[in-house]
Amino acid sequence: MRTEIATLGEFGLIKHLTEGIEPKNASTVYGVGDDAAVLSYPDSKQVLVTTDVLLEGVHFDLTYVPLKHLGYKAAVVNFSDIYAMNGTPRQITVTLGVSKRFSVEDMDQLYAGIRLACEVYGVDIVGGDTTSALTGLTISITCVGEADPDKVVYRNGAKETDLICVSGDLGSAYMGLQLLEREKSVLRGSTDVQPDFSGKEYLLERQLKPEARKDIIQKLEEAGIRPTAMMDISDGLSSELMHICKQSNAGCRIYEEHIPIDYQTAVMAEEFNMNLTTCALNGGEDYELLFTVPIADHERVQDIEGIRLIGHITKPELGCTLITRDGQEFELKAQGWNPLK
């Protein structure tokens, strides 16, 4: 079944895709259907705005990414940015550029993923723009969220002796990508290796259906811990840590042995003959939280499941250093995902 998008037209398609959307948040006054969405935030909140674009052929490959997963991910990566400010995502606008290759049913799948993510995270779709494109698929999502003014966490607040923490594990989404790329080669007949995903489901899920760490933000709040600096890890730990250090005018020391890595990630790195630590440092798309806390919070943060201490903040002149398992010291380099290289 394939319905051409042209049969619905722009307004028909938007109506079709946004049918039955009911705002869940008190701050959503008016959603889809006018020149702009109307939101109402109380004085006591600051408004957070972030935006992320995904372009076919650059950020995703539809030969192995299902459209529903893509929609889910496109929304979640924006939520992740709001959580990384210690905020709560509330609304998104969805902008799509769609070539003739795509049908109404394709858009249904994509939107099903976006709507599912919004349901899971309690976010309202309040508007957007849908247009044809000469080639490919463009998904640009803007997310609006809220935070208590005294609780917003920036990247620039890390202080000397602060502890550096990460949630979850790193490098698994990158390994999932390697797996999928190998599968694609197999489908093209350019290699003899047969794809076998059994026991590797976690890696695929990390790549195809990442989650934003709302749970970690809640746990930190419950534990009364306010990070001094925070960001989400989308381009790789090295790159993000260097952002925090640069913006905080600080240095850091992190320890290879403390970087959290899942067993499956390690197995795959071995299989692909890749350096495991390099994958964890530069892999990207983890959507875990990287944050710093005062040393006084040491015990409280250590007690939280899913958070790992990987090092500490230093004076700026000491630079950003990785201490390997055998005690060697290396300067961290941002070799992660760079969409403009």
Added chain:
Amino acid sequence: MRTEIATLGEFGLIKHLTEGIEPKNASTVYGVGDDAAVLSYPDSKQVLVTTDVLLEGVHFDLTYVPLKHLGYKAAVVNFSDIYAMNGTPRQITVTLGVSKRFSVEDMDQLYAGIRLACEVYGVDIVGGDTTSALTGLTISITCVGEADPDKVVYRNGAKETDLICVSGDLGSAYMGLQLLEREKSVLRGSTDVQPDFSGKEYLLERQLKPEARKDIIQKLEEAGIRPTAMMDISDGLSSELMHICKQSNAGCRIYEEHIPIDYQTAVMAEEFNMNLTTCALNGGEDYELLFTVPIADHERVQDIEGIRLIGHITKPELGCTLITRDGQEFELKAQGWNPLK
């Protein structure tokens, strides 16, 4: 002089483009440089959010659109949506997808246009996303604005007997586009007609450097007139009027003789052998305001320069009707710009 974007990388390019940006609005707490921008709006304001995407080959043609003009227009069309809610634009995020064809100098031009528009309209650039693209140029801008809650004007408030008003004149941007398309054919040698833009500057300006009608919003406020429904005319008068009627559950009657058309538009329609009224009804990209006011405001609205009364709102069962100069009645059809046809 051509600098490859890859030499700067994503963060280098963003830093380069956003250098020296100083927030002008009290509501901008923190702009470019973190996971999200932080805004602070007082309780007394509602927050408006709108988004518009421009794709190369669909919305613009760089063979005749200068990048600086394109940047200006990409920002202004978003401001126009905020004014159409009776609001004031305050912040934008700018998302760019850029193929290798473009250099740092190209991006400088594009950003110069965006920054100029922001300066003229008092808007802050607070964030965005910049990435490479396989082909072409993608510009997606989201605008955040504010309005007094009791002053927001939706599309759905038009009432029977309300007067229908438009600002400025219609069809001129569309005629500018026809002119530029002809010029392009000439450059390709596919026609013998020599381009002559003298005396047609207004049409080119309407197409290449449209303005949002901030001035009209101010004049209405000063005159104490609150429109009952309003939207901006981006897809053509017919299409927009039908949106207002549908969402307001109303019909309308508009008069051909009252539709405001510039002299140059008329001359060009003659030259191109096009129906002038069709151009004015369906041309698109006018970015004028279409609004309805209670009949009691008749005299006050008539006194405002740059506003024309073109008809009135009726019961829904009467449909949307155009009365021609010779008294014939036609049902309005939305034949305007449809980016998905």
